[in-house]
Amino acid sequence: MLQVRSVNLARLAPVFSNRAKTNSNYIRLQHFMRAFTIDQADIARTVGDLLPKEPPWVLTLNHTNWKLGRAEINLLVLGVAYRGLAIPLFWKALPKAGNSNMHERIALMDRYFDTFPSNQWPSSWPIASSSGANG
Template identity: 45%
Template sequence: MNELNRLRDTLRPHLPWHGARLNFVCLFLMALFQTKTVNLMEIATVFANPVQISSNYQRLQRFFRQFKFDRAEIARFVVSLIDIPQPWTLSLDRTCWSFGQTHFNILMLAVVHEGIAFPLLWTMLDKKGNSNSGERMDLFDRFEALFPDVEVACLTADIKSG
């Protein structure tokens, strides 16, 4: 429980959420770190609370279905925790995921620090295939608006023209 309190105290200044919401996110993160999976049923089995697994699972489902978080707030939070020195190396990448019959095509912009790419901003592409210049520029415009004073050393990308 001490780790849970420390995590909550770390997150509180960065995420201006209601206490119950923050506690839930801390429980979720602790379970995520323990299980090392994004499978909600697996995460529900290790929640540090006395509730039944099925109740934890339903709570996780409701959270991801209903809670709308500010992506810019999360990006600023990630950057503040990592304390990345400037100039930054940015990485642009597109990835496709499938969940049953649903396909996700995501264009992601990340900051690279010590060999790890930390996702900051993303766009869900409502199409199959590669991103276009306009979609990439929109993502960079959002980045510049969010981090106007950041110096960028370079951009890495694997862009296929098509």
């Protein structure tokens, strides 16, 4: 990924240093990705370890919606903004169009609280949100 600067499997397959054909590498990558799962809490802890313990970072709560072919993709994302870069910590695919509700936002924040002990919470809570004001 670093070499080709892409996560596109078609771009990754040709750079494998083995004797297999590019198409075989592509199929291997597809099989790997099907079985691969991401533990969001592990990602969040890793990001948390890399950030300073106190702000200038800001927690963000955002919702994004787009179409991928005919599929509607609607995500609620709790992240951290640091030095102009937003990094997702936790996310939830919403099974509906439109804004998230209060219960969905609280559930995402609860995952943050479950992952980080209270002694790791910032002394102040800078939070930016664009996920809507609907309850």
